Amino acid sequence: MKLSLNRRHFMLSGAAALGAAASPGLLSSSARAAGDFPDKPMQVLVPTGEGGGVDQAARAFDRVWAKYLGANFEYSYFPGASGQVGYEVFISKREPNAYNILFGNIGPEMIMYATQNVHYKYPEDFVYIGSMDVDDSVIWVAADSKFKTIQDLVEEGKKREITLSTSRLPHPSTIGVLALAEATGMKVRMIPYGGGGPARSAAITGEVDGCATFLSTSLGLGDQIRFLTVFNNKNSAPKLTNDAPPVNQVFGTKIPPMSGQRAIAIHTKAVKEYPDRVKKLTDTMQKVFTDPEYKEIAEKAGTPWEFIQYGDAASCDESAKEFIALAGRYRSLLTASK
Amino acid sequence: MHISMSILADQFALNFSYLWLIVIGTTIGIIIGAMPGFGAANTIILLLPFTLAVHVDVALIFMISLFVASHMGGGITSILLNIPGNGGAAATCLDGYPMARKGLGQQALVLSFVSSTVGGMVTAGLSIFLLPYISRLAYYMHSVEMVVVLLFGITLIASVASDNMLKGLIAGFLGLLIGAIGADHIYSTPRATFGFIELYDGVPLIAVLIGVFAISEALTMMESSSVLSDKGRELMKQAGWKETWEGVQMAFARTWHMIWTSLVGLVIGIIPGAGASIAAFVAYQQSRLFSKTPEKYGTGIPEGVIAPESANNGCSSGDLIPLLVIGVPGGTTAAVMLIVLTYHGVQLGPRLFIQNPGMGYGVFVTMMVAYAVMLFTTLPLTRYVSRLVLIPTTVLAPIIIAFTLVGAFAPRGYMFDLWLTLVFGVIGYLCRRTGYNVVAVLIGVILGPMLEANVMRALRISGDDPLVFFSSPVGNVLWVALACSLLIPSFAKWRRNRAALASA
Numbered sequence: 048m049k050l051s052l053n054r055r056h057f058m059l060s061g062a063a064a065l066g067a068a069a070s071p072g073l074l075s076s077s078a079r080a081a082g083d084f085p086d087k088p089m090q091v092l093v094p095t096g097e098g099g100g101v102d103q104a105a106r107a108f109d110r111v112w113a114k115y116l117g118a119n120f121e122y123s124y125f126p127g128a129s130g131q132v133g134y135e136v137f138i139s140k141r142e143p144n145a146y147n148i149l150f151g152n153i154g155p156e157m158i159m160y161a162t163q164n165v166h167y168k169y170p171e172d173f174v175y176i177g178s179m180d181v182d183d184s185v186i187w188v189a190a191d192s193k194f195k196t197i198q199d200l201v202e203e204g205k206k207r208e209i210t211l212s213t214s215r216l217p218h219p220s221t222i223g224v225l226a227l228a229e230a231t232g233m234k235v236r237m238i239p240y241g242g243g244g245p246a247r248s249a250a251i252t253g254e255v256d257g258c259a260t261f262l263s264t265s266l267g268l269g270d271q272i273r274f275l276t277v278f279n280n281k282n283s284a285p286k287l288t289n290d291a292p293p294v295n296q297v298f299g300t301k302i303p304p305m306s307g308q309r310a311i312a313i314h315t316k317a318v319k320e321y322p323d324r325v326k327k328l329t330d331t332m333q334k335v336f337t338d339p340e341y342k343e344i345a346e347k348a349g350t351p352w353e354f355i356q357y358g359d360a361a362s363c364d365e366s367a368k369e370f371i372a373l374a375g376r377y378r379s380l381l382t383a384s385k
Numbered sequence: 386m387h388i389s390m391s392i393l394a395d396q397f398a399l400n401f402s403y404l405w406l407i408v409i410g411t412t413i414g415i416i417i418g419a420m421p422g423f424g425a426a427n428t429i430i431l432l433l434p435f436t437l438a439v440h441v442d443v444a445l446i447f448m449i450s451l452f453v454a455s456h457m458g459g460g461i462t463s464i465l466l467n468i469p470g471n472g473g474a475a476a477t478c479l480d481g482y483p484m485a486r487k488g489l490g491q492q493a494l495v496l497s498f499v500s501s502t503v504g505g506m507v508t509a510g511l512s513i514f515l516l517p518y519i520s521r522l523a524y525y526m527h528s529v530e531m532v533v534v535l536l537f538g539i540t541l542i543a544s545v546a547s548d549n550m551l552k553g554l555i556a557g558f559l560g561l562l563i564g565a566i567g568a569d570h571i572y573s574t575p576r577a578t579f580g581f582i583e584l585y586d587g588v589p590l591i592a593v594l595i596g597v598f599a600i601s602e603a604l605t606m607m608e609s610s611s612v613l614s615d616k617g618r619e620l621m622k623q624a625g626w627k628e629t630w631e632g633v634q635m636a637f638a639r640t641w642h643m644i645w646t647s648l649v650g651l652v653i654g655i656i657p658g659a660g661a662s663i664a665a666f667v668a669y670q671q672s673r674l675f676s677k678t679p680e681k682y683g684t685g686i687p688e689g690v691i692a693p694e695s696a697n698n699g700c701s702s703g704d705l706i707p708l709l710v711i712g713v714p715g716g717t718t719a720a721v722m723l724i725v726l727t728y729h730g731v732q733l734g735p736r737l738f739i740q741n742p743g744m745g746y747g748v749f750v751t752m753m754v755a756y757a758v759m760l761f762t763t764l765p766l767t768r769y770v771s772r773l774v775l776i777p778t779t780v781l782a783p784i785i786i787a788f789t790l791v792g793a794f795a796p797r798g799y800m801f802d803l804w805l806t807l808v809f810g811v812i813g814y815l816c817r818r819t820g821y822n823v824v825a826v827l828i829g830v831i832l833g834p835m836l837e838a839n840v841m842r843a844l845r846i847s848g849d850d851p852l853v854f855f856s857s858p859v860g861n862v863l864w865v866a867l868a869c870s871l872l873i874p875s876f877a878k879w880r881r882n883r884a885a886l887a888s889a
Contacts (some may be wrong), residue, residue: 097430098720104726106433127586128568128575135582164572164581210846216572220500225752238845239571241838244720248713254527255846267727268711269736345729382572 067248084324085118085146092141094133096126096245100243100264100349104309105150107348108179111341115331129159129215138167143314153178154219154307157367161374162217164383165368166175169371170315176325177332178310180354184220184278185291186211188257189250190271197276197297200257204233208253212238212246217374217379220259221295221354223278223305224375230300259306262288263350278305283353303369311365333357393513394423396750399442404758406443407450407751412453412760419462419470421595422792424857426717432667433725441729445744448722449835450758453505453701456661460497462729465490465773466597466612466785472590472831473697477668478598479545480689482683486613487685488620491771493765495632496690502760503640504647506697508702509752511651516738516746519655520710524605525859526656528843533856533863534653535836538666540871542825544673545683547816549820550775556821560829570838571845583801592793592802593830594791596809597816597823603782604814611775612781629767635687646672646692648700654703660716661700662831663787666695672734673872708733768772 091109095101102124109120125133130151141147153175160169167173186197194200201208213221216239228235238255240246243264250258251271258265258272266287267273274291277283282293294302311332318325335341336357345355358366374381400407417423429436429448436444459474464481477497484493526534539557546553566577567587569713578584611618636643645667651665672692673682682689705722707715712734716722726733737745773781793806816823847853856863 096720097426097717098714098722098724103724108727125586125797128573131568131573132585134584135585139582152637158572164575206734206849234847236845238842240842241570244713244715248523248707248711248715249527251711251713252524252527266732269712269732269734271711344728347730348724349727382574 051320064068083115084321084327087146088119089116089356090141091120092133092137093120093122093124094126094137094151095124095128096242097124099126100261101150101152101309104180104345104347104350106216106348107344108335108341110344111335112332112339113172114338115334117256129155129165129217131159131163131165134160134173135166136313138172138314141314143316143320145313145317145321145328147314147317148328149173151310151312151324152307153307153363153366155217156369157370158222158374158381159215161349161371162351162378167220169367170364173312174315174317174360175310175312175367176360177310178240178358178363178366179332179356180309180350181215181356181358182263182307182309182354183283183284183351184218184223184259184305184307185262185265185266185274185288186220186224186257186276187250187272187274187291187306189253190273192257192273194257194275195273197294198294200275201227201231201298202234203256204228204231204235208234208236210236210238211257211258211259212240212249214243214246214253215239215261218259219305219370220244220261220278222373222377223302224259225380226302227294227300230302231298240378257385260368263354266351267349280301280304284351285349288350289355293376297305303373308358308366310358329360392746393750395714396743396747397754399747400446400751400754403446404567404754406447407755407758408762410447410450411755413761415458415461415759415763417451417568418455418458418474420792421462421470421599421749421789422591422795424471424718425452426551426721429718429721429725433666433721436616436725437728441726441731441744441776442747444725445722445748446751449727449748450755452705452718453698453752453755454759456505456701456734457498457501457694457756457763459697460501460690461494461770464493464497464690465598465771466781467602468596468789469784471661471732473665473700474693474823475598475662475827475831476541476592476665476693477596477690477695477697479669480685481688483683483685484619484687484690485685485771488613489628489685491628491767491815492632492635492687492880493557493685493690494627494676494767494771496687497694498760498763498767499633499636500643500646500695501698501758504650505644505698505756506753507644508647508651509700509756510748511648512702512706513746516706516710517558520706520731520756522652522655523707525558527531527857528839528846529857530863531656532836532843533860533867534667534716535657535663535832535839536823536867537670537870538663538832539828541666541670541673542828544584544670544679545824545828546822549822550844552821553820553825556816556823556825557829559821560826560831561833562592562829563826564830564833565837567834569592570841581801583797583799585598588830589797589802589805590831591796592805593809593827595793596806597788597813599785600806600810601813601823602815603785603789604810605817606778606782606785610778612778618775624742626768629764632767634714636691639687639691642672642688643695643826647695649708650696650699650701651703654700654715655706656703656715659703660663661697661806663835664696664700664703665833666694668692674873679874698756700751705748709737709748710735712737726823752850762884 137149274288276294400711460477463474467482469475472848542557649668650664666889708719
């Protein structure tokens with residue numbers, strides 16, 4: 048099914064034009080003169096819902112990237128089946144011409160790839176060309192919860208099954224919690240809510256004991272919540288997280304970092320056929336990280352600057368493969384198959 | 386969360402200084418609300434370059450105006466053409482369209498606009514003064530309670546199909562089956578997708594809405610020369626300002642009805658994940674339950690328009706409360722608003738009401754002003770808009786098919802959705818021709834997936850213990866209310882029969 052031009056794209060082009068009009072000077076003349084590519088707007092596919100963490104991060108990044116790339120960005124959203132729908136649409140229905148990019152999150156989406164029956168292959172069909180942040184998994188509880196520390200939660204989990212909300216089962220935080228349960232003997236049940244918003248809401252309103260999710264999406268909740276632990280070897284934002292201790296420091300475990308990396312994916316075929324275009328994408332992408340405007344915009348979009356970190360294609364590939372391996376280990380707990 | 390009169394006065398002054406913007410926002414909102422396939426969320430996304438570039442007050446006033454107007458606009462096509470502009474307006478078809486066929490389209494439109502305005506204003510006003518209390522509702526309405534609320538809506542299948550219960554139930558279960566297509570809510574395992582990736586996220590509601598209502602209605606329309614009955618046609622030709630005033634009188638003769646059904650909308654709107662469609666169906670079901678003449682529902686009575694429209698618009702305040710008070714969006718439109726507000730550096734959640742209470746309460750003030758503005762802009766138009774039904778069906782039906790197919794395509798941009806819409810159009814047409822109620826199908830499609838998600842979640846939280854459904858005090862109260870709502874009609878009928886026998 049070819050979707051080269053349709054009403055949706057027409058309307059989105061209109062929005063992009065309006066955006067350009069609303070922000071005069073958004074595209075510098077030097078960027079335009081840099082080459083033929085891109086000579087039309089970039090098409091961004093987001094495999095999660097409008098207004099979600101990825102959407103916000105993508106819009107913040109692309110706003111600055113547009114200056115260096117010399118093109119505007121048009122967005123389409125294909126949530127569903129833990130991100131599978133978006134990836135399937137991207138691989139099977141989007142032309143591999145380097146104009147089509149996918150803005151996703153390596154951790155959750157590679158776990159989804161490894162645990163669901165997908166119709167595409169990594170890295171044969173797509174690769175990540177760069178990532179823009181590292182967002183650690185955390186466990187938090189509502190501020191009025193009786194659990195003051197992660198030890199309290201684990202101790203209670205030895206007496207009864209703890210319930211933790213999550214946006215989707217294939218998620219690094221789910222694996223982190225399952226690894227913690229395995230190491231400590233805690234009993235835990237992950238409850239997927241089909242989105243970050245409902246998952247956070249369930250934990251704040253007391254339907255479940257707590258929430259396992261990424262750190263950045265929870266920061267806006269302020270003093271309604273209390274962070275219990277971080278799934279990394281160091282808490283990168285102690286002031287924002289009531290100095291919650293890293294999980295391995297508390298229990299002496301060796302749970303690997305369970306971080307999400309928001310990243311840009313592209314068709315592998317595009318990398319082979321249009322290396323010059325892909326080079327321009329990666330070169331201009333790196334420039335964004337040194338631009339003070341990006342710091343300002345990213346923080347406005349809710350991502351603390353401490354989390355912003357460029358990762359190249361090789362590091363993305365390494366991370367993707369690590370998550371495939373981790374997902375394989377916990378496959379039986381993440382899928383309906385016994 | 387303490388409100389002072391000076392804050393409210395400032396917010397009203399601010400909104401009045403932006404009246405021009407509210408007029409633009411509400412006009413766009415009413416148009417997109419009336420068009421199946423278009424809604425507040427995708428319009429706000431399209432206009433992000435504008436809302437991100439302007440001052441946060443301007444952005445917020447514009448978004449809220451557009452949002453509430455989209456709730457109001459959905460009823461226009463429900464009433465005149467039996468085609469709901471969105472899920473929240475689906476229940477309005479039940480009595481709105483029969484009114485239009487009788488030549489009372491203008492009055493029905495006025496009823497819809499007045500009840501939307503009253504419902505929207507009352508709930509926005511209540512939200513301002515009772516925010517700390519009503520926002521606590523979200524703490525008591527979890528998956529278990531949602532299951533019972535959804536069952537209230539689903540029991541409407543039996544009501545709308547009361548003329549032929551067996552066929553009605555078959556239609557309802559067909560809807561539930563269609564609603565079960567897609568990836569499951571826990572493990573994302575695809576079910577009954579026939580290998581189509583386009584169905585992994587479930588059957589798109591808009592394809593069902595347009596197919597079952599618009600396409601099948603257009604096909605049915607072509608069987609006669611006019612949408613109206615002969616008597617209705619005569620009435621409609623003579624319609625003038627008198628009918629508009631008649632509609633206003635009809636509405637205000639039922640002021641309490643408008644108020645209490647809007648409260649149903651407010652309460653349901655606050656529950657995260659619930660929305661206008663469930664609110665409208667539950668309000669219609671409750672309105673019918675407490676009516677002295679339930680048998681008249683579905684034949685074109687004012688209460689049948691008022692209940693879903695008041696609830697649909699009462700829901701608009703409720704939808705935004707979780708976003709403002711907790712900082713978590715309760716629906717897609719709220720999620721998109723979150724992008725804009727976060728970008729402008731607005732801290733949502735409890736801190737909003739400490740750091741910037743004017744903005745928090747200003748949302749509801751904007752709603753009140755927007756509803757007041759809409760009443761003045763829409764009421765004079767009813768006289769002209771209602772004449773749409775006078776267009777011969779040979780012209781009207783092809784236009785409906787063409788426009789609504791664009792609406793079916795727009796949200797996701799799949800050709801697949803066009804074919805799916807046509808398939809549902811044929812299903813809807815066959816249902817109509819063979820006496821299977823299409824509203825029953827739609828109730829199943831809309832509420833089925835929500836019911837399944839909440840049942841599965843409640844069971845998973847409890848460790849697969851079915852007794853979880855009777856474990857919460859609020860849930861148990863709702864169960865009793867549900868049982869009463871199922872038994873009261875039979876009991877009332879039995880009493881009426883007994884009284885009739887005694888007097889005979």
